[in-house]
Amino acid sequence: xxxxxxxxxxxxxxxxxxxxxxxxxxxxxxxxxxxxxxxxxxxxxxxxxxxxxxxxxxxxxxxxxxxxxxxxxxxxxxxxxxxxxxxxxxxxxxxxxxxxxxxxxxxxxxxxxxxxxxxxxxxxxxxxxxxxxxxxxxxxxxxxxxxxxxxxxxxxxxxxxxxxxxxxxxxxxxxxxxxxxxxxxxxxxxxxxxxxxxxxxxxxxxxxxxxxxxxxxxxxxxxxxxxxxxxxxxxxxxxxxxxxxxxxxxxxxxxxxxxxxxxxxxxxxxxxxxxxxxxxxxxxxxxxxxxxxxxxxxxxxxxxxxxxxxxxxxxxxxxxxxxxxxxxxxxxxxxxxxxxxx
Numbered sequence: 001x002x003x004x005x006x007x008x009x010x011x012x013x014x015x016x017x018x019x020x021x022x023x024x025x026x027x028x029x030x031x032x033x034x035x036x037x038x039x040x041x042x043x044x045x046x047x048x049x050x051x052x053x054x055x056x057x058x059x060x061x062x063x064x065x066x067x068x069x070x071x072x073x074x075x076x077x078x079x080x081x082x083x084x085x086x087x088x089x090x091x092x093x094x095x096x097x098x099x100x101x102x103x104x105x106x107x108x109x110x111x112x113x114x115x116x117x118x119x120x121x122x123x124x125x126x127x128x129x130x131x132x133x134x135x136x137x138x139x140x141x142x143x144x145x146x147x148x149x150x151x152x153x154x155x156x157x158x159x160x161x162x163x164x165x166x167x168x169x170x171x172x173x174x175x176x177x178x179x180x181x182x183x184x185x186x187x188x189x190x191x192x193x194x195x196x197x198x199x200x201x202x203x204x205x206x207x208x209x210x211x212x213x214x215x216x217x218x219x220x221x222x223x224x225x226x227x228x229x230x231x232x233x234x235x236x237x238x239x240x241x242x243x244x245x246x247x248x249x250x251x252x253x254x255x256x257x258x259x260x261x262x263x264x265x266x267x268x269x270x271x272x273x274x275x276x277x278x279x280x281x282x283x284x285x286x287x288x289x290x291x292x293x294x295x296x297x298x299x300x301x302x303x304x305x306x307x308x309x310x311x312x313x314x315x316x317x318x319x320x321x322x323x324x325x326x327x328x329x330x331x332x333x334x335x336x337x338x339x340x341x342x
Contacts, residue, residue, distance in 0.1 A: 004030070004037035004039070004040045004041075006040070006041075006043055008043055013043070013044055013045060013046075014043040014044065014045040015045070016045060016047060016098045019047070019098065019100070023103075023160055024047070024099060024100035024102060024103055025047075025097070025098060025099035025100065025103055025163065025167065026097070026098050026099075027095070027096070027097050027148060027149055027152045028095075028096045028097075028098075029054070029093060029094070029095055029096070029149075030085070030093060030094055030096055031091075031092075031093040032058075032086075032087040032090075032091070032092050032093065033091070038086070038087070039084070039085065039086035039087070040084060040085040040086070041084055042061075042082055042083070042084045042194070042198050043082070043083070043084075044080050044081055044082045044083065044195070045079075045080070045098070046079055046080060046100070047079065047098040047099060047100050048076070048077075048078065048079055048098070048099055048100070048101060049076070049077040049096065049097070049098050050074060050075075050076050050077075050096070050097045050131075050141070050145055050170065051069070051074050051075050051077070051085075051094050051095065051096050051097075052072075052073075052074035052094060052095040052131075052142055052145045052146070053069045053070060053071050053072065053073060053074060053092070053093075053094045054071065054093045054094055054095055055071055055091060055092060055093045056070075056071060056087060056088065056089045056090070056091055056092030056093065057069065057070045057071065057087070057088035057089055057092060058085060058086070058087055058088060058092050058094050059085070059086050059087070059088050060075055060077070060083060060084075060085055060128070061083060061084040061085070061086075061233070061234070062075075062077055062081055062082070062083040062127050062128045062191075063081055063082060063083070063127040063128075063190055063191035063194070064190040064191065064194065064231070064232035064233075065127065065128070066234065067128065067130060068088060069094075069130070072133040072142075073130070073131055073132050073133045073138075073142070074094075074095075074130075074131040074133075074138075074141070074142050074145065075128055075129070075130055075131055076128060076129040076131060076141075076174060076177075077127070077128050078120065078121065078123075078126055078127055078128060079101070079121050081127045081128065081191060082191045082194055082195050082198070095145060095146070095149055097145055097148055097149075099167055101113075101117050101121060103164060103167050104116070104117060104167065104168060104171055105117060116171065116175065117171075120174070120175070120178070124189075126178070126179070127191065129174065129177050129178070129179065131177070135177075137173055137176045137177050138173075138177055140169075140173045141170050141173045141174060141177070144166045144169050144170045144173070145170070147166055148163055148166050148167070151163050151166070190228070190232055193218045193220075193228065193232075194229075194232055194233070196217050196218055197214055197217065197218060197229065197237075200213075200214060200217055201214075201240070201241055201244060202244070205241065205244055205245050205248060205267065205268050206245075206266055206267055206268045207268065208268075209241065209268075211225065211226070211237070214237070225237070242278060242282070243282060245267045245268045245269070246267075246278065246279055246282045246283065248267045249263050249264070249266075249267040249275070249279065249287065250283075250290070252266065252267070253287055253290060253291045254290075254291065254294055260272055260275070260276070260287050260288060260291075263275075263287070264276075275287065276288075
C-alpha cells in the first residue's frame with residue numbers, strides 16, 4: 001500500500017495545502033488509486049474537516065473508531081482528532097474541505113466563538129459526526145459542500161464572501177446534528193494515547209524500539225499496550241511498526257541511489273538479509289527487484305491538485321520486522337502482542 005504524501009510535522013500534525021492566513025480554507029478531491037496512493041496515514045490538524053464520498057466506499061478511522069462511509073454520504077471530523085483514511089474498494093474518492101474556525105470567528109473570547117464554536121471544538125467526547133445522505137439536516141451540509149466545490153472551480157468576483165456564507169451555513173447545520181452528550185472522555189483519551197505512540201514510532205523508527213518504552217510512554221503495561229493498539233488501530237503494534245519501516249524504505253529505494261544494505265540500516269533493520277526477508281513477506285517482491293521494476297519516481301500534481309506518484313503500481317501489502325519487538329533469533333516476537341488479537 002502506498003500512503004499519500006502529506007505535509008506533516010514531527011507531532012503528526014498535518015499542514016493542509018492551500019490554506020492562507022487571509023483565507024484559511026481549502027478544497028481537495030482525494031482519489032485512491034494504485035498509481036497514486038492507496039491510503040492516507042494517521043495525522044491530525046487544527047482545521048475542521050468535512051468529507052463527502054463521491055464514489056465507492058471510504059473507511060475513516062477516527063480516535064480509534066472505524067466508520068465506513070458510502071457514496072453520497074459524508075463525515076465531519078473535529079479539530080485535532082487523529083485519523084486515517086482508506087478506501088474500501090478500488091476507485092473510491094471523496095471531496096474534502098478544510099477550514100479554520102477563524103473563518104467563522106477569530107475572536108476566541110468573543111460572543112460568536114464562545115457560543116457557537118467552543119462547545120464543539122472543546123468537547124472531548126465529540127470526535128466526528130456521520131453525515132447520512134438520508135438525513136435531512138445532514139443532507140443540507142452535503143449540498144453546501146458541493147456548492148463550495150462549485151464556487152472554487154468557477155470563481156467569480158466576491159467568491160470568498162460566497163464561500164464564507166456557505167461555511168457559516170454548514171456550521172449552523174452542524175450544530176443541529178450534534179449527538180447527545182455521553183459525558184465520557186474515553187474516545188478523546190484513546191486518541192491522545194495513539195498520538196503519543198505514533199509520534200514515537202515515526203520519530204524513532206530507525207532506532208531500537210522496545211515495547212516497554214512504548215507502554216511506559218502511555219502509562220500501560222506491555223499487554224495492555226498491545227491490546228489497546230490492536231483495538232484502536234485494527235492491527236498488532238509490531239506489524240504497524242514493521243509496515244511503517246518498509247514504507248520508509250520504499251521512499252529511499254525509489255528516490256535515492258543508496259545501496260540496499262544502507263537503506264536497511266537507515267530504516268531500523270540489523271542486516272540486509274533480514275530486511276530483504278521482511279520486505280518480500282510484506283510486498284511479495286525483493287527490494288532490488290522493486291527498484292529495478294519501478295525505478296526513480298517523479299512527483300507530479302494530478303487533476304485535483306494532489307501529488308500523485310507516477311510510474312509505479314505499488315507493491316502489495318504484507319508483514320515485516322522490527323528489532324524492538326522480536327525474539328533473539330531475529331524473528332518478530334508476537335508473544336506480548338498476540339493477546340491483542342485474542
